[in-house]
Amino acid sequence: MTRQYKAPRGTADVLPEDQPYWDRIWEAASRMCGLFGYRRIETPQFEEASLFTRGVGEVTDIVQKEMYVFEDRGGQQLALRPEGTAPVCRAYLEHGMHNLPQPVRLWYWCPIFRYDRPQAGRYRQHTQFGCEAIGEADASVDAEVIELLFRTYEELGIQGLTLHLNSIGDGECRPRYLDALRAYYADKLKQVCNDCEGRYRRNPLRLLDCKQERCQPVIAGAPPFTDYLCDACADHFSRLQSYLEDVGIAYVINPRLVRGLDYYTRTVFEFQPRAEGAQSTVGGGGRYDGLIEQLGGRPTPGIGWATGIERIVLNLKRIDEQPEEPRCPRVFVAFQTPDARSLAFRLASDLRREGIAAVVAAGERSLKAQMRHADALGAAYAAIIGQRELKEGTVTLRRLADGDQETVRLGDVAGRLGTGA
Secondary structure, three states, X not given: OOOOOOOOOOOOOOOHHHHHHHHHHHHHHHHHHHHHOOEEOOOOOEEEHHXXXXXXXXXXXXXXXXXXXXXXXXXXXXXEOOOOHHHHHHHHHHOOHHHOOOOEEEEEEEEEEOXXXXXXXXXXXXXXXXEEEEOOOOHHHHHXXXXXXXXXXXXXXXXXXXXXXXXXXXXXXXXXXXXXXXXXXXXXXXXXXXXXXXXXXXXHHHHHHOOOHHHHXXXXXXXXXXXHOOHHHHHHHHHHHHHHXXXXXXXXXXXXXXXXXXXXXXXXXXXXXXXXXXXXXXXXXXEOOOHHHHOOOOOXXXXXXXXXXXXXXXXXXXXXXXXXXXXXXXXXXXXXXXXXXXXHHHHHXXXXXXXXXXXXXXXOOOHHHHHHHHHHHOOOEEEEEOHHHHHHOEEEEEEOOOOOEEEEEHHHHHHHHHOOO
């Protein structure tokens, strides 16, 4: 018995009936990025693995559990892209973008690869739309990137999302908070998962990012980061909130939100459906003022976010936001005899050059079967060529809705269809 292949676990085919959702999201994304002055960038689908271990952090789920790492034939360790920010920062450095007016505003749309537990809207290969603003530390840029994501969701008609906001400080105030976090967890290590025991020793901030159910009550009682911010970070966070209020974007302060990447500093944020919480986060991001320096550049502030396209599609379907129906062919070109096949093929080609969507019959089907095919495709007209039409240089143009038909000269078919016949 021949084996039947299926898509690998954690991946999904985007079938034609779902493509209109993707097209709609792409159009909204590109339009909103243009309004905000962001330009598109593409980076390779794989990079040196150390780009992510250095930037994302060795004690993160992405690096420890989820990266697809392989060695190429030259012996170099490479990784399929598990997130979009580090590659964009690498490109910023490699191409001397620090010489451009700052901040450099960039957006991307790309596949992301993570060996994660598959679930609704989360795949091992998924697609992210993201943006980065690199080269400016002012809180107004934080508000700008958040507004860009908010307006994109608004443009798509997605409602009921809550913006969760926090500041996780910087090198000045974070050590004091980490001491307090360790002290809080010291007598609770038997209550948390095995991974959190390791995080406690190596990277305690990651304790707050654990998604295991048994760890949630402990996380809920952890000291809030906002109580430990230095004056500079507290002022930055206050100004961000003021900017968001100025443009009418509501938010809630989530003092235990840290996100899952080590490069974040100060601002972190997520958009979550009200009913489902962080497990169904639609998009989020944060500031990464130390990442460019970690990758070999001079100290350069930056902030960005990413949102999963599959998650957006799920939300659009949930609120019954139907995209436009895919375009049906205006005309189906049919032939009654083998002699008419070549002319039918040429006519379909000529019509397409005139901007008229046309499909031509194929194979050896009867005219009746060809008409059924035309109906199934949703064509408005059938252009039928038989022996008589070949001899006279004409086409029988049949309106499929009611069967009304007329004889049209071959050279007049495009004009007749183009005038709404």
